Every structure is written in C-alpha cells, then in structure tokens.
Amino acid sequence: MDEILKQTLLYDFYGELLTEHQKEIYEQAVLEDYSLSEIAKEAGISRQGVHDMIKRCTKTLEGYEEKLHLVEKFVSVKQKVSEIDELLENYEHQDEKDLIAKVKRISGEIIEEL
C-alpha cells in the first residue's frame, strides 16, 4: 500500500488517540501535505522537531495497528463489499443463481471476518 494512503488510514482509525497538538502537526504534514518548514514556522518549533513528532506519531499509530489490526480488517471488508457492488453492477450479463451464490459467499466471508 502507498505510504501516504497507509498513514491516512492509520490516522482515520486511530488519530483520536493522539494529543491535539500531535493531531494538528500530523494533519498538516500527511493530510494537507504542507512542507516541514511551513509547519515548523507555523507551530514555532524547529524543522527537526516537526520531523521527529511526525515520526513519533506514525510509530504510535502503527503500534495501535500492530495490536488491533483494525485497518487491515477494514480494508479487507471494504474490498469484499466493493466486489459485491461490482457483481451487482453487471448482473444483467450473468446467470442469476450463479450471481446470488457468489454474493452470498462473499457476504458470508465478511460476516465471519467481522
């Protein structure tokens, strides 16, 4: 997975466990793509300070994911629901019984995973 997407997902899931100050810096860097210098100037800390804080936040967020695996679970469920969505998008070109069986298999997999 792309590093920025991964960081964004981690932040989506666990970001609320960071402090307000960490969230502010992390959002500017990862979500809004400001440069370290810009963030440093705005926050009144050094460029190195910003760099270290982002690194520490990423480590914290990754620590939560290592323990909880909720992003992993979420990505898998979302992928499976999208499969269902695509199958139904093209349902007119498919055998009905076959289609229903496929969707049912996927929905069963999702329920097991959740």
Add this chain to the structure above:
Amino acid sequence: MDEILKQTLLYDFYGELLTEHQKEIYEQAVLEDYSLSEIAKEAGISRQGVHDMIKRCTKTLEGYEEKLHLVEKFVSVKQKVSEIDELLENYEHQDEKDLIAKVKRISGEIIEEL
C-alpha cells in the same frame, strides 16, 4: 445492547491495549463468567481488587470506544451485511430487479460507512 455483549465486543476490539494481567482478569470475569471470589483466589488479590480492576478495564475500553467508535461502526456494517445475506436467502420469492436494487443500496451504504 446487553451489558455482557457490550463488554465482550469492547474487549474483542480494544482488549489488546490492556496489560497481560488486566486481560487475564477481564477474560475470566467477562468472557468465562467466573465469580469475583474465584478470580481473587486464583490471582492472589482481594475480591475488591478484582472488582476495581474490572471496573477500571471497562472504563479504559469504553474510553477507546468513545474516541474511536469502531465497535459502533463494525456493528452497523455487520448488521447491513446480514441484511444482504437474508435478502439473498429468500431470493426465490422476490423480484430479481428489486432484489438487486435493495442489495446494491445496502452495499453502497456500507462502503460509505467504511
């Protein structure tokens, strides 16, 4: 939601963020339904100590849910996937187009939620 089910779900999602000792006590009380006296005897702490620890663990787990709302999200997604599952279970008594439209609406809702 039933209190035990709620505690079990919270533990399923965030339990790994408790310490090993907390997990042990919490599992015995909530998942395995041992009495406070039994757990206290086994762990070599007072009955009151066990009671306090379980209360503190529940508070910790609820704190994570208040911030992250992941149990809430996953319960909602699971419910919707079950709806899809039930619709497909009875597909022979339904109009195909209508069925596909219903399932597609639900899968769209799930994707938006995730």
